[in-house]
Amino acid sequence: MSTRRDYSPMTYSHSQGDAFPEDGLVLGIESSCDEMAAAVLRGGREIVSSSVHGQESVHSPYGGVVPELASRDHVRVVSNVVSAALSEAGLGLSDLDGLAVTAGPGLVGSLLVGLSFAKALAYANDLPFVGVHHLVGHLVAAEVAGKGDGDVAGDDLAPPYVGLVVSGGHTALYRVGVEGLPVLLGETRDDAAGEAFDKVAKLLGLPYPGGPAISKLAEQGDPTAVNFPRPMSKRPGFDFSYSGLKTAVSVELAKRGGLAALSPSERADMAASFEAAVAESLVGRASRAMRAEGAARIAVVGGVAANGRLRKEMHAAGARDGFEAIFPPMNLCTDNAVMIAAAGTRLLSRGVRDGLDLEAFSRVPIGESPWREQEKGRESGAGQEPVGATS
Ligand code: ADP
Ligand code: MG
Numbered sequence: 001m002s003t004r005r006d007y008s009p010m011t012y013s014h015s016q017g018d019a020f021p022e023d024g025l026v027l028g029i030e031s032s033c034d035e036m037a038a039a040v041l042r043g044g045r046e047i048v049s050s051s052v053h054g055q056e057s058v059h060s061p062y063g064g065v066v067p068e069l070a071s072r073d074h075v076r077v078v079s080n081v082v083s084a085a086l087s088e089a090g091l092g093l094s095d096l097d098g099l100a101v102t103a104g105p106g107l108v109g110s111l112l113v114g115l116s117f118a119k120a121l122a123y124a125n126d127l128p129f130v131g132v133h134h135l136v137g138h139l140v141a142a143e144v145a146g147k148g149d150g151d152v153a154g155d156d157l158a159p160p161y162v163g164l165v166v167s168g169g170h171t172a173l174y175r176v177g178v179e180g181l182p183v184l185l186g187e188t189r190d191d192a193a194g195e196a197f198d199k200v201a202k203l204l205g206l207p208y209p210g211g212p213a214i215s216k217l218a219e220q221g222d223p224t225a226v227n228f229p230r231p232m233s234k235r236p237g238f239d240f241s242y243s244g245l246k247t248a249v250s251v252e253l254a255k256r257g258g259l260a261a262l263s264p265s266e267r268a269d270m271a272a273s274f275e276a277a278v279a280e281s282l283v284g285r286a287s288r289a290m291r292a293e294g295a296a297r298i299a300v301v302g303g304v305a306a307n308g309r310l311r312k313e314m315h316a317a318g319a320r321d322g323f324e325a326i327f328p329p330m331n332l333c334t335d336n337a338v339m340i341a342a343a344g345t346r347l348l349s350r351g352v353r354d355g356l357d358l359e360a361f362s363r364v365p366i367g368e369s370p371w372r373e374q375e376k377g378r379e380s381g382a383g384q385e386p387v388g389a390t391s
Contacts, residue, residue, distance in 0.1 A: 014128035017351040024097035025089075026348065027121075028341025029082065031114030032106025032134045033169070034058070034065045036074050037337035038085035040096075044345035045144055049088035050331070050338050053077045060208045064198065071109035078117045085337070093125045100344020103131025103354075103371050104361030105169075111360035119356050130347045131358045132340045135170060135366050139163045139182065140346065141332040141339035142299030157326055162295045164286050166310075167302030167334075168194035168209070171240045171282075173289050174366065176299070182366050185289050186238025193278055194304045196242035200249050200274050204267060205259050214271045215307055221265070221272030223309075226252055228277040230284065238289050240281065249274055279310045283317050290323045299326045305333040 023043040030037040039050040055073050059065050086092065101118035104111060115131070122129040143157045163174040163182065171194075172187035191199070194211055201210025206217065228248050231241045249270065256262060262270070286298055300314060305327050314325040332338055358371050 012123050012126065012356055014353045016353050018128060018353060020128070020345075020348045020351070021097055022349075024345065024348065025091065025095060026098045026100055026341045026345045027082070027085065027096050028132075028337040028339075028344055029078075029099070029101045029114040029118045030134075030137070030335055030337040030340045031074050031078070031110050032102045032104070033110055033335060034070045034073075035335040036077050036081045036114070037335060037340075038082040039337035039341050040085055040089040040091060041144070041338060041341035041345060044342055044349065047144065047338055048091070049085045050336060051081050051084040051088060052331075052336055053081050056209065063202050063208050065107070067107045067109055070107060071113055074110055074113035078113055082117065082121075093121065093127075096125070096127055098344065098348045099127050099129035100132050100340050100348070101129065101358075102134050102137065102340050103358060103369070104134065104364040106134055106360075106362065108360050108362045111362075115358065115360050119358065123356055128348060128353050129358075130344050130352055130354050131369065131371050132343045132347070133364060133366060133369060134340075135165055135172075136182070137339035137343045138165050138167065138170075138301040139174065139176060139299060140343040141301050141328040141336070142326050144328065144332060144338055144342050157297065157299060160295065161297040161299050161326075162286070162289055162293055164282070164298060164300045164305075165302045166193050166282060166300065166304040168192060168198065168304075170302065171242070171304075172366075173238050173286065175293060175295075181368075184366065185293075186240065186285065188240040188242060190241055190243040191246060193240070193242055193282060194302070196246050196278060197304065199246050200271075203246075203250055203253060203259070204271060206271075209303075211304060211307060214275055215309070217268050218272035218275045218309070219268075221268030221270070223272040223276035225266075225269035226273035228252075228273050230277055230281050233281060233284055238285055238292075240285060242278070245274070245277055245281075275307070275309050278304075279307065279313050282310060283313045286314065287317045287321055290321060295323065297324045297326055299328075301328055301333060303334040306330045 028039045034055040037052040040048040099122050159176045159178045163176045165172050171192045173185040174182040176182050198210035206213035318325045
């Protein structure tokens with residue numbers, strides 16, 4: 001007589017409201033775009049390990065992320081990246097208390113790889129798990145004590161604060177309150193700031209990703225050489241816009257006879273002047289939001305927060321206007337799994353749990369978790385995803 005195990009999801013039951021240990025060990029998995037990352041976090045703030053596998057060499061020949069290639073590379077490395085995070089932590093799966101995984105927004109093919117892997121791990125090891133909003137992850141990164149090279153340690157950061165998410169796919173300002181969801185104050189009307197860096201880098205013949213390449217070249221240039229427009233500076237409100245700035249760079253380039261006609265120093269001047277325009281516009285909008293909100297702290301997160309000029313100018317604005325700017329360490333600015341484990345821990349601690357039918361979502365407004373709302377109904381509040389720590 002053969003014995004059969006019951007593999008139906010019914011054997012996996014972690015329900016909403018279950019208690020979670022205060023110093024719980026959470027494995028985070030992130031694969032929303034072109035990074036596969038895994039990390040272990042203790043108590044929602046202490047980084048035990050972090051492993052990130054980037055795909056620059058996969059996408060750089062194309063000057064941008066090719067979604068199909070991104071998912072294929074994720075499938076190839078997911079198991080190794082998770083193993084690396086666990087072995088760096090000196091832990092086995094049985095030591096974990098929970099799992100957190102990015103459920104959206106992002107490239108669906110990419111998201112599905114991390115998500116499916118996390119679901120399998122949760123099921124096989126009977127671990128509670130939650131799907132995390134990628135941008136909530138970016139915001140919470142500022143609340144994690146970094147071992148890295150951050151210029152201000154954010155380990156005592158807790159709401160309320162203003163959050164500026166500035167990355168390849170997003171540029172937006174949020175009010176992060178003690179209670180409830182982050183509130184959108186303003187966002188880009190067209191391109192994200194990181195996207196502008198990437199597009200302008202392409203115009204200037206620089207490799208992908210464009211941000212680091214422009215910033216390196218800009219060090220040798222004169223930021224006042226070309227007076228590029230400061231987008232939206234005369235408009236009220238907190239929205240951003242970067243596609244006009246990109247066009248201004250392309251027009252200036254054409255006026256000078258194209259890239260081939262530029263001397264190395266002119267090229268560096270273009271990079272520096274563009275970088276200065278982006279930094280000034282971000283700082284200008286952020287300062288205005290800080291004044292309007294009467295906030296004491298701003299957390300600047302996402303890939304573009306790695307930019308040296310932006311950091312310097314935001315700190316200078318803070319010193320002038322009386323607010324403190326918190327930047328996560330560089331390694332927590334770009335996509336990573338520490339931030340997913342951190343946001344996940346905050347949810348798990350609140351008793352939030354997801355089921356094995358969790359799906360990936362390409363577009364999700366911040367704070368919303370349609371994967372949870374679908375199942376439980378909005379009125380329960382189970383789908384709400386506040387940012388900060390409970391304590
Ligand atoms: P997303 O997940 O939205 O693609 P990330 O948070 O991974 O974004 O950040 C990637 C973006 O950050 C890219 O657009 C890249 O050009 C930009 N970036 C990275 N480092 C820098 C830098 N030093 N200066 C400006 N932009 C940067
Ligand atoms: Mg990102």
